[in-house]
Amino acid sequence: MSAPTGQTQTTPPIARLFDLTGKAALVTGAAMGIGEAIASRLAEAGAAVMIADVNMEAAQATAARLAALGRKVSATRADVSQVTDARAMVAKTVETFGRLDILVNNAGVYPFSPALEMTEEQWDRVLDINLKGSFFVAQAAASHMVEAGRGGRIVNIASIDALHPTGFLTHYDSSKGGVVMMTKALAKELGPRGVTVNAIAPGGISTPGAAAGGSADQASADATAAFMARIPLGRVGDPDDIARVALFLASDASAYMTGSLVVVDGGYLLS
Numbered sequence: 149m150s151a152p153t154g155q156t157q158t159t160p161p162i163a164r165l166f167d168l169t170g171k172a173a174l175v176t177g178a179a180m181g182i183g184e185a186i187a188s189r190l191a192e193a194g195a196a197v198m199i200a201d202v203n204m205e206a207a208q209a210t211a212a213r214l215a216a217l218g219r220k221v222s223a224t225r226a227d228v229s230q231v232t233d234a235r236a237m238v239a240k241t242v243e244t245f246g247r248l249d250i251l252v253n254n255a256g257v258y259p260f261s262p263a264l265e266m267t268e269e270q271w272d273r274v275l276d277i278n279l280k281g282s283f284f285v286a287q288a289a290a291s292h293m294v295e296a297g298r299g300g301r302i303v304n305i306a307s308i309d310a311l312h313p314t315g316f317l318t319h320y321d322s323s324k325g326g327v328v329m330m331t332k333a334l335a336k337e338l339g340p341r342g343v344t345v346n347a348i349a350p351g352g353i354s355t356p357g358a359a360a361g362g363s364a365d366q367a368s369a370d371a372t373a374a375f376m377a378r379i380p381l382g383r384v385g386d387p388d389d390i391a392r393v394a395l396f397l398a399s400d401a402s403a404y405m406t407g408s409l410v411v412v413d414g415g416y417l418l419s
């Protein structure tokens with residue numbers, strides 16, 4: 149199909165669309181879980197990847213594992229809820245790799261708490277990491293991308309909880325709803341500067357964080373069974389299910405997408 153303007157669309161080969169050779173990426177919360185899988189896929193596609201995490205020991209272990217596969221990676225300790233750390237991790241990426249083309253805002257926490265028992269500290273912690281942190285890391289990264297003049301890609305990890313509350317996660321659901329609207333607001337402002345901003349809404353994904361959130365009681369087992377029964381594809385997701393979509397949104401394959409939310413949930417939200 150020709151473009152409405154009559155311009156000829158270029159059709160690069162598929163391998164080149166997903167080739168990130170020469171690009172540099174920053175992935176927050178990349179020591180384990182979904183972030184680790186995303187860092188792994190971006191590095192496999194050729195990007196130099198900075199693994200930023202509050203858990204430096206785990207970040208270094210992940211970096212060592214990927215380096216052993218021949219990937220170009222580095223690790224830095226950073227707490228995304230601290231604006232100084234947000235700026236420092238972007239500066240460290242540029243200092244280490246000479247550039248920054250891709251940011252994946254993945255770091256996030258989801259501690260269960262009934263609304264009527266929620267404390268101000270619990271609310272602030274979740275909002276500070278998931279929403280405020282994502283914004284200030286994006287701000288620091290986009291400032292560099294705009295100044296460098298090569299465009300860029302920002303991928304925010306939201307959640308199906310931005311669209312449908314799981315229960316006992318009012319602070320989390322609010323933070324992820326905020327991430328979706330932040331994605332759209334940034335996309336509108338940064339599009340003219342060549343930076344695309346998109347989000348992914350994962351469903352239930354098997355990660356260390358998700359495993360830690362469960363408990364052995366009957367109510368927890370019932371909730372898990374009810375959750376599973378709603379998934380048409382019949383399984384929880386693997387971190388790589390999200391990483392594949394993050395790679396798409398970080399690559400030229402998604403060149404004409406910005407402000408979008410891609411749901412990756414095995415069909416959970418259909419019922």
Ligand SMILES: NC(=O)c1ccc[n+]([C@@H]2O[C@H](COP(=O)([O-])OP(=O)(O)OC[C@H]3O[C@@H](n4cnc5c(N)ncnc54)[C@H](O)[C@@H]3O)[C@@H](O)[C@H]2O)c1
Pocket residue numbers: 176177178179180181182183200201202203206226227228229254255256257258277305306307308349350351352353354355356357358
């Ligand atoms: N696992 C799921 O089912 C699921 C579903 C929807 C959305 N998500 C989202 O995906 C993202 C990753 O989740 P996960 O399940 O892989 O989590 P996880 O707990 O397995 O891993 C999270 C990583 O982020 C790091 N981290 C936590 N707080 C940080 C901070 N303040 N600064 C820097 N790093 C920090 C942790 O050290 C850890 O390495 C989160 O944003 C989460 O909300 C997860």
